[in-house]
Amino acid sequence: MAGIVLSDRQRLDWLRLIRSESIGPRSFRSLMNRFGGAAAALDALPDLARQAGRTIRICPAGEAERELGGLSRQGGRFIALGEAGYPVPLQAIDSAPPLLAVLGRAEVLQRSGVALVGSRNASAAGMKFTARLARELGEADFNVVSGLARGIDTAAHEASLETGTVAVLAGGIDQIYPPQNIPLARRILERGAIVSEMPLGWVARARDFPRRNRLVSGLSLGTVVVEAARRSGSLITARFANEQGRLVFAVPGSPLDPRAEGGNHLIREGAMLCAEAAHVIEALQPLRQREPGAQMLLREQPRDPAGEAMWDELDLPEVLPAPDFTGQDEDAAPLAPASVVVETADGLQLKRVVLDLLGATPVALDDLVRASGQGAGAVNRTLVELELDGEITRHPGGLLTRLRR
Numbered sequence: 001m002a003g004i005v006l007s008d009r010q011r012l013d014w015l016r017l018i019r020s021e022s023i024g025p026r027s028f029r030s031l032m033n034r035f036g037g038a039a040a041a042l043d044a045l046p047d048l049a050r051q052a053g054r055t056i057r058i059c060p061a062g063e064a065e066r067e068l069g070g071l072s073r074q075g076g077r078f079i080a081l082g083e084a085g086y087p088v089p090l091q092a093i094d095s096a097p098p099l100l101a102v103l104g105r106a107e108v109l110q111r112s113g114v115a116l117v118g119s120r121n122a123s124a125a126g127m128k129f130t131a132r133l134a135r136e137l138g139e140a141d142f143n144v145v146s147g148l149a150r151g152i153d154t155a156a157h158e159a160s161l162e163t164g165t166v167a168v169l170a171g172g173i174d175q176i177y178p179p180q181n182i183p184l185a186r187r188i189l190e191r192g193a194i195v196s197e198m199p200l201g202w203v204a205r206a207r208d209f210p211r212r213n214r215l216v217s218g219l220s221l222g223t224v225v226v227e228a229a230r231r232s233g234s235l236i237t238a239r240f241a242n243e244q245g246r247l248v249f250a251v252p253g254s255p256l257d258p259r260a261e262g263g264n265h266l267i268r269e270g271a272m273l274c275a276e277a278a279h280v281i282e283a284l285q286p287l288r289q290r291e292p293g294a295q296m297l298l299r300e301q302p303r304d305p306a307g308e309a310m311w312d313e314l315d316l317p318e319v320l321p322a323p324d325f326t327g328q329d330e331d332a333a334p335l336a337p338a339s340v341v342v343e344t345a346d347g348l349q350l351k352r353v354v355l356d357l358l359g360a361t362p363v364a365l366d367d368l369v370r371a372s373g374q375g376a377g378a379v380n381r382t383l384v385e386l387e388l389d390g391e392i393t394r395h396p397g398g399l400l401t402r403l404r405r
Contacts, residue, residue, distance in 0.1 A: 004080065004082040004083055005083065006080050006083065009039075010037070010038065010039075011068070011078060011080065011099075012061065012064050012065065012068065013037070013038035013039045013042060014038045014080060014098055014099055015059070015064040015067065015068065015078065015099055016038070016042060016058070016059040016060075016061060016063075016064045017031065017038045017041055017042055017045075017059075017098075018097075018098050018099055019059035019063070019064060019067070019199060020042075020045065020056060020057065020058045020059045021056040021057040021058070022049075022054070022056050023045075023056075024095075025095045025096060025097055025098060026094070026095060028098050029098075031044075031045070042058060045058055046058070067199060067200050070174075070200050071101055071173070071200060074103060074173075074174065075103060076101055076102055076103040076104075076173060077101075077102060077106070078099045078100065078101055078102075079099070079100050079102055079106065079109075080098065080099055081096055081097070081098045081099070081100075085102075085106055085107075085109065085110070086100065086109075087100075087109045087110070087113075087219055088110075089113065089218060089219055089220065089221060089246075090215065090218045090219050092218075092244070092245075093214065093218040093244050095214060096218065097197035097215070099197070100195055100196075100197060101172075101173045101195065101196050101197070101198075101200075102173075102193055102194075102195050103173055103189055103193065103194045103195075104188065104189035104190075104192055104193035104194055105164070105189075105191060105192060105193055106193060108143055108164045108166060108191070108192055108193050109143075109166065109193060109195070109219070111141065111142070111143045111164065112141070112142050112143065112221050112284065112287075112288045113142065113143040113144070113145040113166060113219050113220040113221060114137050114142045114143070114144060114145065114220050114221065114222050114223075114224060114280060114284065115145045115146060115216045115217055115219070115220035115222070115223040115224065115237065115241070116130060116133065116134060116137075116144055116145070116146050116152065116153075116156035116224050116226060117146060117147065117152060117153065117213075117216065117223060117224070117225055117226070117228070117233075117234045117237045117238075118130065118151065118152030118153075118225055118226035118227040118228050118234050119151050119152055119226075119227040119228055119229065119232065119234065119259050120149050120150040120151040120152075120153075121150075121151060121259070122151035122152045122155070122226070122227050122259070123227065123257070123259060126151075126152060126155075126226055126227040126251075126253075126259065127151070127152070127155040128155075129226060129251065130152050130155040130156050130159070130226050131155050131156075131158070131159035132159070132277070133156075133159075133224065133226070133274075133276075133277050133280075134155070134156045134157075134158075134159035134160040134165075135159045135160065135163075136276075136277035136278075136281075137160070137277055137280065137281070138159075138160040138162065138163025138164065138165075139163065140277070140281045141163075142281070142284070143160075143164055143165065143166050143192075143219075143220075144156050144157070144159075144160035144163075144164075144165045144166070145165070145166045145168065145216055145219045145220045146165070146166075146167065146168070146216065147167065147168050147169075147170070147209075147212055147213070147216055148167040148168070148169060148176070148177070148181050148184070148185065148188075148194075149177075149178070150178055150180075150181075151227075152226050152227060152234075154181060154184065157184060157188060157192075158184065160192075161187055161188065161190070161191065161192070162191065163191070164191050164192045165188055165191075165192040166192055166193050166194075166195060166219060167185065167188050167192070167193075167194045167195070168194075168195055168196070168212050168215045168216050168219065169194060169195070169196040169198070169204070169212065170196075170198070170204035170208040170209045170211065170212035171196065171198055171202045171203050171204035171208065172196060172198050172199055172200045172201050172202035172203075173194060173195070173196040173198075173200065174200050174201060175201065175202060175203055175204065177204055195215070195219075197211075197215065206385075206388070207381075207384075207385065209233055209388075210233065210236055210384050210388070213233055213236055213237040213240055214237075214240045214244075216237055217237050217238075217240040217241035217244055217246060218240070218244055220241070220246060221246060221247065221284045221287050221288070222241070222246055222247035222248070222249060222280060222283065222284050222287075223237055223238055223241035223246060223247070223248055223249065224249040224250070224251065224274055224280060225237075225238050225248075225249070225250045225251065225262060225263050225266055225271075226251045226263070227251070227253065227259040227260065227262075227263065228259065228261075228262030228263055229258055229259060229261055229262055230258075230261040230262050230265055230393075231262075231387065231388075231390045231393065232262055233388065234262060235262045235265075235266070236384070236387065236388070238250070238266055238271070239394075247272060247283055247284065247287075248266060248271040248272065249271060249272045249273070249274040249279065249280055249283075250262075250263035250264070250266035250267050250271040250272070250273065250274060251263050251273075251274050251275070252264060252267060252273060252275070269396065350372070350374060350378060350379070350382050351382055351385065351386060351391075353372050353374070354368065354372060354379065354382050354383065354386065354392075355386070355391060355392075355402060357371050357372060358392060358400055358401060358402035359401065359402055360401055360402070361401070362395050362399035362400065362401050363399060363400050363401070364398065364399060364400075365379075365380075365383075365398055365400065368400060383400070390403065391403060
């Protein structure tokens with residue numbers, strides 16, 4: 001598929017812009033749409049920050065050059081959003097990273113992917129089933145995509161080494177986590193790929209894993225949850241997949257096993273039951289020849305911008321989409337306009353505010369945002385953290401309640 005072609009200078013400017021303080025995927029798009037190129041956006045950024053009452057650090061050219069050089073020395077490269085090698089399914093999500101660092105065989109990213117996710121503390125049966133599922137999906141010419149974590153992720157990658165697998169990191173592409181999977185990562189590079197949107201040297205924090213999860217689902221036509229607790233990162237991946245219009249599958253399990261609660265819950269909510277690889281292959285085969293659409297396979301919920309709420313992005317009220325991109329200096333198609341968010345309350349304080357506003361009675365997200373007096377982005381980011389902490393739960397229709405423990 002034809003795409004844009006960035007010059008070396010343009011690629012450097014893109015990297016400087018996305019690495020600048022308070023710039024995330026959505027504010028990057030807004031700036032590109034307004035100014036038509038990264039160089040012009042970088043020039044305008046200090047004044048825009050002052051208008052927003054902020055001072056921000058702009059990534060120096062030397063720092064970006066060192067990152068480009070460091071990735072190149074490792075045998076990797078950055079693929080830009082819109083370039084021919086950028087994964088088409090990932091390009092379709094709202095918060096697609098402008099630059100994706102890739103190690104290994106980048107061509108595998110052009111194959112259809114299936115995400116396999118689940119518990120780090122997986123059962124022996126769960127690991128065995130995951131391995132069988134991964135092997136059969138690989139034999140059907142699907143990439144197996146996962147997050148290189150312990151448990152289900154490890155089983156999925158190991159079983160698909162021969163056919164090709166993609167590992168998505170929460171930290172920098174040179175920061176393999178957990179460390180015991182460093183040998184596995186080296187084996188993945190032989191026939192598969194490792195990808196990350198984070199800077200070289202970045203050590204993953206708790207909030208980086210949901211960011212990673214949206215890429216796992218975004219790279220895939222469907223997501224399969226093998227084993228997962230009711231409140232786990234795997235269910236967040238499934239929710240991202242649903243919001244991205246991808247198919248969601250779940251492997252049923254014993255109601256006596258807490259590791260089966262998440263999968264059983266997804267099936268009740270409308271996920272497709274997966275008892276063998278054929279269930280996934282048959283459902284995804286018709287989708288291989290067309291780009292992912294907006295079909296919702298679980299119960300449709302109001303759009304939850306949790307993915308976009310995971311960056312401390314600069315509020316740029318003056319940045320509007322440019323009306324015409326003809327002849328722009330990036331030689332690129334316009335990136336979709338997107339809103340940006342700004343957090344105005346301390347994170348810990350906002351957690352307390354949100355928890356105080358939630359109880360046993362389900363509350364709509366819009367009502368919660370209004371009651372909190374904070375921006376939607378900050379509230380959504382807090383909700384993701386509280387969901388990971390097991391403090392809240394989500395219900396059909398996007399309603400929220402607090403869990404009493």
